[in-house]
Amino acid sequence: MTGTAQAPLLRMRGVGKSFLGVPVLRDVDLQVRAGEVHALVGENGAGKSTLMKILAGVHRADAGTVELGGARVDFDHPVRAREAGVATVFQEFNLLPERTVAENVFLGREPRGRGLRAGVDARAMEEETGRLLEELGLTALSPRTPVRALSVAEQQIVEVVKAMAQSARIITMDEPTAALAGAEVELLYRLVRRLQERGTAVLYVSHRLQEIFDLSDRITVLKDGALAGTVDTGATGHAELIRMMVGRPVSAVFPPKAEGTRTGGARLEVSGGGNRWLDGIDLRVRAGEIVGLAGLQGSGRTEVAHALFGIDRFTRGELRIDGERVAVRSPRRAVRSGLALVSEDRKTQGLALHRSVLDNGRLVLDAVMPLRSRERARRLPGLFSSLELVARSPAQEVRFLSGGNQQKVVLAKWLAADPSVVVLDEPTRGIDVGAKHAVYTLVRRLAAEGAAIVLISSELPEVIGLADRVLVLRDGRIAGELPGGAAEESVMELAVGAGPARAGGEADR
Structure with a gap:
């Protein structure tokens, strides 16, 4: 010093x-x-x-x-x-x-x-x-x-x-x-x-x-x-x-669970999921529940998100959404099944930077449900408003927005498709504390409205502060489960544990 x-x-x-x-x-x-x-x-x-x-x-x-x-x-x-x-x-x-x-x-x-x-x-x-x-x-x-x-x-x-x-x-x-x-x-x-x-x-x-x-x-x-x-x-x-x-x-950084929020039936279920990166993934997320995925870099967190969304799909096991068995072989099929994926790199995977805010808001609708795109796009101004998006107008090019406002456009793009399961991969990467709070508030609201949320983050306080349960991955498998609010040391113990990671991880409740 x-x-x-x-x-x-x-x-x-x-x-x-x-x-x-x-x-x-x-x-x-x-x-x-x-x-x-x-x-x-x-x-x-x-x-x-x-x-x-x-x-x-x-x-x-x-x-x-x-x-x-x-x-x-x-x-x-x-x-x-x-x-x-x-x-x-x-x-x-x-x-x-x-x-x-x-x-x-x-x-x-x-x-x-x-x-x-x-x-x-x-x-x-x-x-x-x-x-x-x-x-x-x-x-x-x-x-x-x-x-x-x-x-x-x-x-x-x-x-x-x-x-x-x-x-x-x-x-x-x-x-x-x-x-x-x-x-x-x-x-x-x-x-x-x-x-x-x-x-x-x-x-x-x-x-x-x-x-x-x-x-x-x-x-x-x-x-x-x-x-x-x-x-x-x-x-x-x-x-x-x-x-x-x-x-x-700081007490306002992670907003509390909305009063009256209750978990319902399972919206997302994976049993024995596996592919070239993953093995024995058992994952169950209920309506109104936020489940965090934690682990070191390369532990399999993003690979789970990609498997759910059909980018590098599960080749083993069973996937159910709202009780119905589905075969998600592509992102298009994932969206039609009610899934949304907010990817970790918004600039290369989430946005068309030289297009307008409104055009970006319609990206998913135009690509996956073109016949209903115009009708569903009417929700976008309301979504932008609820997300407190700061932009000169819907015609402004996304590249001129701050990182936090770009992320809000990504979120609006997916919410316009009305998903039942939302997978968030590093949703606050590269945005400031104030913008993070807006994202956290949105996550809480989505859960309160009945969505099932899978939250992936490298920031342990974020996972611990928001999730109802935390699944810790290691070497492509689930090493264990912890309750929301668990100590960071407990998460790291599972993430770097000397013993072999075990399949599954969720308590049978």
């Missing part, structure tokens, strides 16, 4: 920014010390991205000042920011896949040889890249490897090494774990701590609160474009941070 008396490396004071006359940032202060991991958090639309882009030279502030190393700066272009030692690692990497690690690290500023070795000095690039990788403790990654052969986490490392090679004094990371699996997240943690040890400041932006508490020294919270406060991480709890971000206590 950094000392409190240390002078800030970065000081932003009274920063303001408007677009088309609409204020996005108002009088924001931010201080980051050398060697500090400083988290920047807030709901979507709070102003985090705009503040980062001002620091990176993408936007210029309308008001306020920025100082780096005690000297006032005014970046009018990203190149100026990089030259001053500010680097940004965005979610979308800026790498050339056909070139090597070293070539990407030195892209646009390749060292030149002399005399007979005039031209790009490949050896010098590789040696310096290797030195930087060694400094980070990452000697297994070769400077000569083409970027196309790297994992997402390794590509992220290349972006960081590129920043180090440019002598970056402060590196901003924007949602760095959004596309990473468990082991890759641990690699990123080690990388951030190495940067901290060498005196590099890290401005860390993430919606995942556990990462914020694991990594950061201090946290700055933005709300509605203004500074809500800066706190020491060690002296702050999850509840206080959420209250600062959304203006309501």
